[in-house]
Amino acid sequence: MTPNSSMLILVIDDEDYIRLLIKKELSNNYRTVLAASSAKEGLSLFNKKTFDVVLLDIRLPDGDGIELLDNLRASQPDCEVIIITGHGDIESAVSAMKKGAYDYITKPFSLERLELVVDKAFQRVCLQRENRLLKQFQVSNKQPILIGKSESIKQIKYLIQKVAPTDAPVLITGESGTGKDIVARLIHTQSLRKDKHLIIKNCATLQKELIRSELFGYIKGAYTGAMQSQDGLIVLAQGGTLFLDEIGELPLDSQSALLRLLENKTYRRVGEKQERYADVRFLFATNKDLSEEVKAGRFNEALYHRINVIKIYIPPLRERIEDIPLLVEYFLSQFSTHNPSFILSEDIMQHLLNYHWPGNIRELRNVIERAVILAENGKITEHCLPTEMAEKGKINLKVNSLISNLLPLQTIEKQYILHVLESVSGNRSKAAEVLGISRKTLYRKLKEYLL
Numbered sequence: 001m002t003p004n005s006s007m008l009i010l011v012i013d014d015e016d017y018i019r020l021l022i023k024k025e026l027s028n029n030y031r032t033v034l035a036a037s038s039a040k041e042g043l044s045l046f047n048k049k050t051f052d053v054v055l056l057d058i059r060l061p062d063g064d065g066i067e068l069l070d071n072l073r074a075s076q077p078d079c080e081v082i083i084i085t086g087h088g089d090i091e092s093a094v095s096a097m098k099k100g101a102y103d104y105i106t107k108p109f110s111l112e113r114l115e116l117v118v119d120k121a122f123q124r125v126c127l128q129r130e131n132r133l134l135k136q137f138q139v140s141n142k143q144p145i146l147i148g149k150s151e152s153i154k155q156i157k158y159l160i161q162k163v164a165p166t167d168a169p170v171l172i173t174g175e176s177g178t179g180k181d182i183v184a185r186l187i188h189t190q191s192l193r194k195d196k197h198l199i200i201k202n203c204a205t206l207q208k209e210l211i212r213s214e215l216f217g218y219i220k221g222a223y224t225g226a227m228q229s230q231d232g233l234i235v236l237a238q239g240g241t242l243f244l245d246e247i248g249e250l251p252l253d254s255q256s257a258l259l260r261l262l263e264n265k266t267y268r269r270v271g272e273k274q275e276r277y278a279d280v281r282f283l284f285a286t287n288k289d290l291s292e293e294v295k296a297g298r299f300n301e302a303l304y305h306r307i308n309v310i311k312i313y314i315p316p317l318r319e320r321i322e323d324i325p326l327l328v329e330y331f332l333s334q335f336s337t338h339n340p341s342f343i344l345s346e347d348i349m350q351h352l353l354n355y356h357w358p359g360n361i362r363e364l365r366n367v368i369e370r371a372v373i374l375a376e377n378g379k380i381t382e383h384c385l386p387t388e389m390a391e392k393g394k395i396n397l398k399v400n401s402l403i404s405n406l407l408p409l410q411t412i413e414k415q416y417i418l419h420v421l422e423s424v425s426g427n428r429s430k431a432a433e434v435l436g437i438s439r440k441t442l443y444r445k446l447k448e449y450l451l
């Protein structure tokens, strides 16, 4: 049962005494009981609100309880119905169960039994709702591994271990493919919340008009099309962790609602006045520079300070090339169907070390997966690398050898200009931009070197 859930119960029974008794016995802080004395009144109440549990007398003066049960189940399948039967009417109770009733109680019933059946029915309602929601959102139980021996990876591992057991929000930054997801998963699995869900939501995929309802949920009738109340991601993450990826994509108007949630730990479902408590740990990730976004007026400054208490920055792979051999080994073992494992020649490793990896570890992983497929007799050769990479590697090697041969500056400049031109497929404006010179200077140099 979700801890912040309150239960709405409907009793449909023509006996005043039964309605009063149930109302008196069940009503408390988290159970609200409404009552109806006929099928008609019951149905009309049922259609106005979202009930969790209905206690239904099978013999009503104005209609057949079984028929009513069909109606209730069809209109709100998440709601559980408990049948109230008279003594000796077990047969109708059994046929009601066949039609989808959750259980039945026989009059006169003990109050303990009543409470037990109602609470159990509610537990099932919560579970069904949670399962339905979980199907819609990404939930992960994968065990993350962060490979690397560079100083920055060591520092990140240390920070994760320090920050994981706290409830502090963490902002994870770094280029695409650097491992932000893994860091978020590690924080969750090393936290005290590890037995609860880690809910991952990419803010870029939130529908602008529906962000608040996706995050906080909504009540029936909150807007056109809201036929049933629905919990938001906050409820799913209750007790656990909510990882909001690409937080820089969250529109400004939703940012203030998020700030309120972070500060007060309370939220409201759309269309509802009642405040609810959120016991959720927040993680954020972005590949944008949020301080720049704040300056540009696209990101709420207060929210930025609130989420930027602990920042974990993951440097791009090209700045920690000492991690490449370990990562290669790891991915080879992951993709290997071959035993003994694949062999990688020294010059292939050199190619991998020289490459600039714009897609970071994700790209490296894909390159290794591809190489394993193309390998012949367990050997990974140049043909197994994407052509572009093999070529760039070669040129880089050429540039490296030029430098180690201690050549005149002019020769190196000429070779380097050629290398940049090749890398940008001959586009001279782009080449000039990469080289940090004007197009005019580039043309002059090309002429000078007879290129």
Ligand SMILES: Nc1ncnc2c1ncn2[C@@H]1O[C@H](COP(=O)(O)OP(=O)(O)OP(=O)(O)O)[C@@H](O)[C@H]1O
Residues within 6 Å of the ligand: 145, 146, 147, 148, 174, 175, 176, 177, 178, 179, 180, 181, 182, 183, 287, 361, 362, 365
């Ligand atoms: N240090 C690492 N050790 C092992 N695998 C890694 C490491 N870093 C990244 N990976 C793997 O690389 C891929 C990309 O990583 P991840 O999804 O965490 O990147 P990201 O920073 O979240 O990227 P994006 O900004 O595109 O969401 C994943 O398959 C992940 O498992």
Ligand SMILES: [Mg+2]
Residues within 6 Å of the ligand: 180, 181, 245
């Ligand atoms: Mg990611």
